[in-house]
Every structure is written in C-alpha cells, then in structure tokens.
Amino acid sequence: MSTLITNIAELMTQDAEHRVLRAAAVVIEGERIAWLGAAEDAPAADEAVDAGGRALLPGWVDSHTHLIFAGDRTAEFEARMAGESYSAGGIAVTTGATRSTSDFDLTRLAMGRVAEAVAQGTTYLETKTGYGLDVENEARSARIASTVADEVTFLGAHLVPAGMDAGEYTELVCGPMLSAVRPFVRWADVFCERGAFTEDQSRRVLRACKDAGLGLRVHGNQLGEGPGVRLAVEFGAASVDHVNYLSSADIDALAASWSGWDAGTGRHGTVATCLPACDLSTRQPLAPGRELLDAGVQLALASNCNPGTSYTSSMAFCVTTAVLQMRLSVHEAVRAATYGGALALGREAGNDADGERAVGSIAVGHRADLHLLKAPSATHLAYRPGIPLTHAVWRAGVRAR
Numbered sequence: 001m002s003t004l005i006t007n008i009a010e011l012m013t014q015d016a017e018h019r020v021l022r023a024a025a026v027v028i029e030g031e032r033i034a035w036l037g038a039a040e041d042a043p044a045a046d047e048a049v050d051a052g053g054r055a056l057l058p059g060w061v062d063s064h065t066h067l068i069f070a071g072d073r074t075a076e077f078e079a080r081m082a083g084e085s086y087s088a089g090g091i092a093v094t095t096g097a098t099r100s101t102s103d104f105d106l107t108r109l110a111m112g113r114v115a116e117a118v119a120q121g122t123t124y125l126e127t128k129t130g131y132g133l134d135v136e137n138e139a140r141s142a143r144i145a146s147t148v149a150d151e152v153t154f155l156g157a158h159l160v161p162a163g164m165d166a167g168e169y170t171e172l173v174c175g176p177m178l179s180a181v182r183p184f185v186r187w188a189d190v191f192c193e194r195g196a197f198t199e200d201q202s203r204r205v206l207r208a209c210k211d212a213g214l215g216l217r218v219h220g221n222q223l224g225e226g227p228g229v230r231l232a233v234e235f236g237a238a239s240v241d242h243v244n245y246l247s248s249a250d251i252d253a254l255a256a257s258w259s260g261w262d263a264g265t266g267r268h269g270t271v272a273t274c275l276p277a278c279d280l281s282t283r284q285p286l287a288p289g290r291e292l293l294d295a296g297v298q299l300a301l302a303s304n305c306n307p308g309t310s311y312t313s314s315m316a317f318c319v320t321t322a323v324l325q326m327r328l329s330v331h332e333a334v335r336a337a338t339y340g341g342a343l344a345l346g347r348e349a350g351n352d353a354d355g356e357r358a359v360g361s362i363a364v365g366h367r368a369d370l371h372l373l374k375a376p377s378a379t380h381l382a383y384r385p386g387i388p389l390t391h392a393v394w395r396a397g398v399r400a401r
C-alpha cells in the first residue's frame with residue numbers, strides 16, 4: 001500500500017543536508033518513506049492525500065519521559081507555584097501510588113499518555129522505569145513500558161527509598177534489579193543529583209549497567225552544578241538530560257565529545273537534552289540551549305512528561321519555549337525535537353547499530369513518521385504559541401490522527 005502526500009507548502013526534512021523543500025510531496029510505501037521531492041514530479045500511489053498547503057515535519061521524537069506511574073502531585077505543584085522549591089523527594093509519593101496500582105491500570109494509564117502524545121505529533125517515544133524502586137515493581141514497570149513505548153530505560157537509580165541505606169540500595173539496583181529488568185530495557189539512567197545519587201553511587205550504577213550491555217543516559221545538573229555531565233561524557237552516555245546548571249568545563253566536555261563526529265557512523269558524543277517544560281514547571285533557569293549549540297553540542301528537546309516536574313507530553317510547547325525563551329531558531333528547535341531526539345536514542349539515520357529504524361528525519365528508507373501541521377510553515381509553532389497545530393500524524397506509515 002502506498003500513499004502520496006502532496007501539496008505540501010513546506011517540507012522540513014531534518015535530513016543530513018537540513019533541506020527544506022517547497023511545493024513538495026512525499027510517498028509512503030508500507031512503513032517507510034519511498035520518495036520525496038517536487039510535487040510536480042511525484043509518482044502515482046495507491047491513494048493520495050492533499051496536504052492543502054500545510055507544512056510537513058518529521059514526527060516528534062520524545063527521548064525523555066516517565067510514563068509508568070499512577071497518582072497525582074497537584075498539591076506539590078501548587079506548593080511550588082507558591083514558592084517551594086523542587087526536591088527529588090516527591091518521587092516517593094508517586095512510587096507509593098504506582099506500587100499499589102494493578103498492571104492493568106498502570107498499562108491503561110501509560111497507553112492513554114502515549115495516545116495523548118501521538119495526537120500531538122509524537123511518533124517515537126522513550127519512557128523510563130523509576131517509580132517502582134524495588135525489584136518486583138521495577139521489573140513490572142519495565143515490562144509494561146516495553147508494551148507501550150518504542151524505547152525503555154531502566155531508572156532504578158531514581159531515588160533511594162525511605163528507610164533503605166543508600167549503599168545497599170545501589171547494590172540492589174546493580175544486582176538483582178538490573179537482572180530483573182534486563183530483558184525489557186535497552187537503556188539505563190541514573191539521577192545524579194544532590195538528594196538522589198552521589199557521584200560514586202552514580203558511577204557504580206553506570207558501570208554495572210554498561211557491563212550488562214545497556215546504553216547509558218544520565219539525569220544531570222538539574223538542580224545545581226555537579227558531576228552529572230562529566231560522568232555522562234566519561235561513560236560515553238548517549239545523552240545527559242536537564243543540563244540546567246553547567247560550568248564552562250561541562251560545556252567544553254560535551255562539545256569535545258562531538259569533535260571528529262561523522263554523522264552516519266553510529267558512533268557519537270553525548271547529546272545534551274533540554275527539558276524546557278520541566279524548567280518552567282520547577283521554576284529553574286532554562287537550560288542554556290543557545291550556548292550549547294554555539295559550542296558545537298548536539299541538542300535534543302524532550303517533554304520529560306512525569307507527574308512531578310513536567311506533566312505535559314506537548315513537544316510543540318517545548319519547541320515554542322526553545323524558540324521564544326532559549327533563543328533557538330525554529331529550524332534548530334524542530335531539529336532538536338526530531339533528529340536530536342533520534343540521536344539521543346541512537347536511532348538517527350546511518351546509525352550502524354540499527355539503520356533499519358532511522359527516525360527523526362524525512363528521507364528515503366526512513367520510518368514514515370510524519371507530522372502535518374495546521375499551518376503553512378513550522379514558524380507558526382512559535383508565532384502562534386499555545387495554538388494546537390497538529391493536523392495529521394503518520395506513525396510507521398500508519399495514519400495515527
């Protein structure tokens with residue numbers, strides 16, 4: 001089955017050449033993109049969709065979410081808006097609610113959140129464990145996550161549960177918990193921050209998870225300067241996420257991780273993932289996305305959808321904020337929310353590990369993950385803040401909205 005999408009006013013490919021085509025068309029064949037170019041040259045297909053002079057982008061790649069949870073933290077949010085500061089301790093509230101929720105309900109809740117994201121243009125999505133915090137509940141979260149998300153990350157090292165010794169808990173994470181989640185996850189993460197895991201504990205977790213064959217990510221430098229970025233680069237993590245408080249040495253280390261990078265080899269540096277919705281919801285300073293890009297760091301934007309610090313799955317909101325507040329251009333922000341997310345997940349074009357699953361850019365052979373805006377150009381994402389601009393979504397070639 002093939003589908004021709006034609007009469008596209010602006011086709012933002014986010015491909016290797018950063019091409020933006022006008023008066024364009026795309027052909028989908030099964031799950032993949034089979035052709036793109038000038039609308040007047042388009043081949044015939046089984047069906048045709050008139051884009052009506054709208055803009056077409058790659059679907060959003062949301063590389064950082066925490067969707068496996070139950071419960072509500074409205075009261076904590078209200079307290080924060082009244083002047084309280086965020087601390088990692090709120091994670092325990094969600095852990096309690098999550099543990100007492102059935103598999104069926106946890107799955108239903110997570111599926112609802114994924115559906116909400118897809119309806120807003122997200123076509124590839126990572127999610128994490130981290131609200132189980134014991135062997136049984138982390139394994140259960142990982143199993144459920146693997147049924148609802150494209151990529152799953154083990155975040156047993158999210159918070160030391162109340163009443164447990166931090167050292168003993170770290171050993172539990174690195175031993176029985178890691179073994180129990182291993183069949184369901186591709187990535188591991190650690191919340192390296194005051195109030196969560198120290199540098200030594202984080203190092204222990206990263207080493208064990210790397211030895212177990214997992215790719216690495218780090219929650220780092222969210223609440224203050226610290227060792228997160230340094231550790232992420234040292235361990236060759238695919239991404240370090242939050243990055244609000246960076247020293248010049250941190251920025252230099254991230255930039256150095258990309259020196260000599262050759263797009264298409266699959267081997268690359270550490271992506272800095274900015275989470276602007278989280279920054280606003282926690283009243284932290286926005287991550288220095290402009291400075292990172294100017295230094296040569298590859299950037300991703302992600303929603304960080306979770307009940308504590310960022311209860312939104314809106315990637316468009318993140319893009320809008322990145323343009324209006326972080327001083328990214330529209331093209332840079334869209335790139336970070338599509339290709340950047342793919343890079344952070346090792347799913348970019350040319351990644352030798354899994355070339356078949358290239359997402360985050362529109363090119364022949366890539367997964368047909370497409371987002372048709374209710375607007376003639378991507379600029380409208382920033383020009384019309386807060387307006388829902390998703391007109392249609394294709395996920396792996398299937399019309400999802």
Ligand code: NIG
Pocket residue numbers: 066088090091094191219222278304306307308309310
């Ligand atoms: O990415 N920072 C750590 N983890 C989440 C927040 C989790 C929570 O407070 O429930 C985050 O912001």
